[in-house]
Amino acid sequence: MSRSKTLLFALLFLLVLGAFSVSAQDSVNLVIWSQDGDANNVVLAEQFAVWAEAVSPGSTLEIVQKETEVLRNDVLTAGLAGSGLPDLILGPNDAIGVYEDAGLLLGLDDLIDTSMYPYNLGAAQIGGVTYGVPTNAGNHLMLMYNKSLVAEAPQTWEDLIAAARAFEEANPDLQGFAYNLNEPFWFLPFVHGFGGTTYAEDGSMVLDSESWVNAYQFVQDLKFVEEIVPEECDYACADALFKEGSVAMILNGDWAIAEYLDVEKSPALGENLAVAPWPVLPNGERPKPFTAGKFISIPVTTADAQLDAAVSFVTWLTTDPAAVEAYAVGTGRLPAIAAVTVDADVDPILAASNEALASGVGMTSDPTLRCMWDSVRPNLEGVMSNSMTAADAAMEAQIAAEECLEG
Amino acid sequence: MEFSGLSGEIILGTLGQILPLIIGIIIGIIALEVGMYLFLARVVKTKHALPFTLLAPAIIAITLFMVYPLIFNVLLAFSDLKRSTFPCYSPVALGACELDHLYGLDYAIKNFTDVFFRVRDGEILGWGRLLRTADSTFPVLLGRTIMWTVANVIFHFTIGMGLALIMNMKIRFKGIYRALIVIPWAIPGVIVGLTWKQEFHAQYGFVNVLIQALGGQAISWLDDPAAAFVAVVFVNIWLGVPFYMVMLLGGIQSIPGDYYEASEIDGANAWQRFNRITMPLLRPIIIPAITLDVIWTFNRLDIIFLITGGGPQESTNILVSALYNAAFGPAATQQLGFAAAFSIIIFLILFAFALVWITTSGGLKEIYDR
Numbered sequence: 001m002s003r004s005k006t007l008l009f010a011l012l013f014l015l016v017l018g019a020f021s022v023s024a025q026d027s028v029n030l031v032i033w034s035q036d037g038d039a040n041n042v043v044l045a046e047q048f049a050v051w052a053e054a055v056s057p058g059s060t061l062e063i064v065q066k067e068t069e070v071l072r073n074d075v076l077t078a079g080l081a082g083s084g085l086p087d088l089i090l091g092p093n094d095a096i097g098v099y100e101d102a103g104l105l106l107g108l109d110d111l112i113d114t115s116m117y118p119y120n121l122g123a124a125q126i127g128g129v130t131y132g133v134p135t136n137a138g139n140h141l142m143l144m145y146n147k148s149l150v151a152e153a154p155q156t157w158e159d160l161i162a163a164a165r166a167f168e169e170a171n172p173d174l175q176g177f178a179y180n181l182n183e184p185f186w187f188l189p190f191v192h193g194f195g196g197t198t199y200a201e202d203g204s205m206v207l208d209s210e211s212w213v214n215a216y217q218f219v220q221d222l223k224f225v226e227e228i229v230p231e232e233c234d235y236a237c238a239d240a241l242f243k244e245g246s247v248a249m250i251l252n253g254d255w256a257i258a259e260y261l262d263v264e265k266s267p268a269l270g271e272n273l274a275v276a277p278w279p280v281l282p283n284g285e286r287p288k289p290f291t292a293g294k295f296i297s298i299p300v301t302t303a304d305a306q307l308d309a310a311v312s313f314v315t316w317l318t319t320d321p322a323a324v325e326a327y328a329v330g331t332g333r334l335p336a337i338a339a340v341t342v343d344a345d346v347d348p349i350l351a352a353s354n355e356a357l358a359s360g361v362g363m364t365s366d367p368t369l370r371c372m373w374d375s376v377r378p379n380l381e382g383v384m385s386n387s388m389t390a391a392d393a394a395m396e397a398q399i400a401a402e403e404c405l406e407g
Numbered sequence: 408m409e410f411s412g413l414s415g416e417i418i419l420g421t422l423g424q425i426l427p428l429i430i431g432i433i434i435g436i437i438a439l440e441v442g443m444y445l446f447l448a449r450v451v452k453t454k455h456a457l458p459f460t461l462l463a464p465a466i467i468a469i470t471l472f473m474v475y476p477l478i479f480n481v482l483l484a485f486s487d488l489k490r491s492t493f494p495c496y497s498p499v500a501l502g503a504c505e506l507d508h509l510y511g512l513d514y515a516i517k518n519f520t521d522v523f524f525r526v527r528d529g530e531i532l533g534w535g536r537l538l539r540t541a542d543s544t545f546p547v548l549l550g551r552t553i554m555w556t557v558a559n560v561i562f563h564f565t566i567g568m569g570l571a572l573i574m575n576m577k578i579r580f581k582g583i584y585r586a587l588i589v590i591p592w593a594i595p596g597v598i599v600g601l602t603w604k605q606e607f608h609a610q611y612g613f614v615n616v617l618i619q620a621l622g623g624q625a626i627s628w629l630d631d632p633a634a635a636f637v638a639v640v641f642v643n644i645w646l647g648v649p650f651y652m653v654m655l656l657g658g659i660q661s662i663p664g665d666y667y668e669a670s671e672i673d674g675a676n677a678w679q680r681f682n683r684i685t686m687p688l689l690r691p692i693i694i695p696a697i698t699l700d701v702i703w704t705f706n707r708l709d710i711i712f713l714i715t716g717g718g719p720q721e722s723t724n725i726l727v728s729a730l731y732n733a734a735f736g737p738a739a740t741q742q743l744g745f746a747a748a749f750s751i752i753i754f755l756i757l758f759a760f761a762l763v764w765i766t767t768s769g770g771l772k773e774i775y776d777r
Contacts, residue, residue: 073735076490080743082498098739102493103500182718231609232629300499367490367739374738378540381719385630388720400539404738406527407489 027058035091043330132295134336142356153276192288208398216390257332291360371404483747518748567651592649600713632722
């Protein structure tokens with residue numbers, strides 16, 4: 001055998017040997033698919049490191065970040081294939097109903113003491129079975145403003161309109177107020193504020209009522225009568241404008257707080273960030289954002305040592321007071337257990353977020369809720385482009401939802 | 408404690424997971440090839456042992472990645488696979504399966520019918536909605552898909568041909584122009600979509616800034632259905648032109664200059680030279696290019712998905728975006744059986760087009776004549 005061939009075989013042998021030696025592990029390697037942003041995932045990794053050091057030295061957590069829709073589709077696709085599911089899933093509660101309907105989640109009641117979660121566990125329960133435990137309470141929208149641009153939070157929508165106009169008059173190149181105009185998640189708080197709901201008492205879906213029409217009319221007027229929102233604005237638009245200091249006030253969720261406090265990512269914010277509850281509507285009510293929080297679920301394929309480690313870590317992360325507090329402070333989100341409270345002197349942002357949460361409406365994980373989101377979206381777009389009346393939008397959404405529910 | 412995204416340790420770890428697989432595949436292929444050659448040469452004793460052996464990897468790859476998915480898609484069309492029936496089809500999903508059979512003609516009939524009609528209790532109630540709005544029916548979406556395809560292909564061809572003719576002229580800095588024109592082709596579709604989405608923003612986008620600078624009025628590109636459709640068509644035209652320019656320029660440059668010189672001596676003008684020499688000789692390139700372009704454009708989902716998401720009011724959706732929505736859309740119903748049937752209908756439409764177009768245009772005549 002020539003010298004070069006000998007070297008080649010030696011190299012191949014070493015590569016194979018090296019590969020096997022790297023992949024061999026004594027401790028548990030957990031994989032979590034997370035819908036959270038990078039800043040919050042770093043906090044999760046830090047917390048895992050604390051847990052692993054104390055409970056399972058050498059264990060690792062691989063965090064795979066996935067956008068909401070991608071996460072849902074990937075879980076369903078892997079579930080159908082029967083392989084490739086992660087050990088843990090972290091995401092909003094409304095996807096839990098979808099996963100449960102597909103039979104892809106383990107019931108947690110026999111694995112975790114669910115009595116430790118007094119607040120929002122119902123958002124992850126279906127048919128009396130718990131399919132996720134909350135990492136935080138909230139996931140709620142609130143008013144966020146830049147203190148260097150607007151001195152204090154408007155108390156009513158009349159105040160907000162006046163403040164936005166005054167700001168734009170003084171700063172013609174900047175925007176007073178912006179939000180994700182065509183996204184139903186931002187629209188539902190108005191519906192709730194006008195007294196509307198998604199489901200009637202008998203469980204049927206009601207998207208065509210006076211409350212819904214009033215809400216459509218209100219957001220249409222904000223754009224075309226009051227003219228205080230940009231002509232077009234989605235999440236990226238409002239988020240980018242706010243981070244760079246080009247808009248004074250926005251509506252956004254608690255998931256964004258950690259990034260807004262980070263001056264490297266949000267140069268115009270940091271200490272200038274302030275949050276407040278939604279301003280009061282002309283009918284005297286506050287818009288009520290959907291609330292639930294992010295939940296950790298365990299797929300059906302997690303078993304044996306992986307399952308033991310997953311349960312141990314999740315229980316510790318969501319119930320140990322020190323861990324819950326560290327995770328809450330790190331992510332800028334509210335804790336989901338009663339043992340940890342928010343002190344306004346210690347963290348005014350979290351305290352204000354807590355105040356905003358108080359006016360929220362719990363979001364069900366019933367998968368039929370997706371028919372509401374899907375049916376409202378095109379009609380809200382029609383209202384926001386002034387090509388549909390509020391009444392027509394409500395009527396069309398109702399028809400679309402009924403067809404969706406028929407399957 | 409510090410955390411990093413892509414450290415040396417992570418790269419090594421990942422390589423450690425991937426390398427055995429790659430080495431295994433390589434060793435497996437070599438063993439299979441050697442085994443197959445020995446079997447064909449010594450047991451079967453065919454004189455074609457070497458060609459068969461060399462063709463085997465390609466045949467296996469085509470079977471695995473093209474034939475099998477195609478057959479699987481047809482099988483799916485005969486199923487009632489959707490999110491709520493996952494426990495019947497998934498090997499891991501929990502819960503009771505309420506179907507008495509997994510595949511059957513009854514499911515196929517329902518899946519194919521649902522693409523066109525709204526059926527309740529065996530009665531056809533009218534055209535079915537493929538999305539949520541009232542006009543998201545099959546005929547409406549097919550009409551819009553044809554408009555989208557025709558508009559794109561016409562502009563791709565005419566602009567591509569014009570640029571190819573210009574690039575064939577003796578002009579300075581030709582290489583720079585050619586590189587600039589080809590740039591859209593080199594940029595990943597995701598980046599193109601997201602970039603153009605921002606440029607079409609009514610208030611902050613470059614397009615409206617330009618229109619206003621020229622004295623025009625700002626347009627709500629992403630809020631107005633007609634404007635949104637124009638926006639997505641424009642971006643796809645911008646993306647598709649380089650393909651034609653490269654193909655046609657190659658064809659034009661392969662036409663011998665003698666033909667043009669002879670025709671000039673005979674007194675032919677520029678239009679006559681183009682119409683009587685360039686076009687006929689480019690035919691073997693134009694026909695396949697248009698065929699491919701029609702198929703690609705008809706099935707092009709990413710630009711619409713990234714710029715408008717099918718909106719506003721679902722007005723920029725075409726057949727494939729409705730198909731994607733049924734399988735993986737926000738309603739999360741995962742109607743995979745229905746989507747498979749829908750995809751077969753789209754395939755049949757394109758197959759019929761290709762058959763008629765290639766036959767009537769004589770695009771493959773030269774190949775058959777050889």
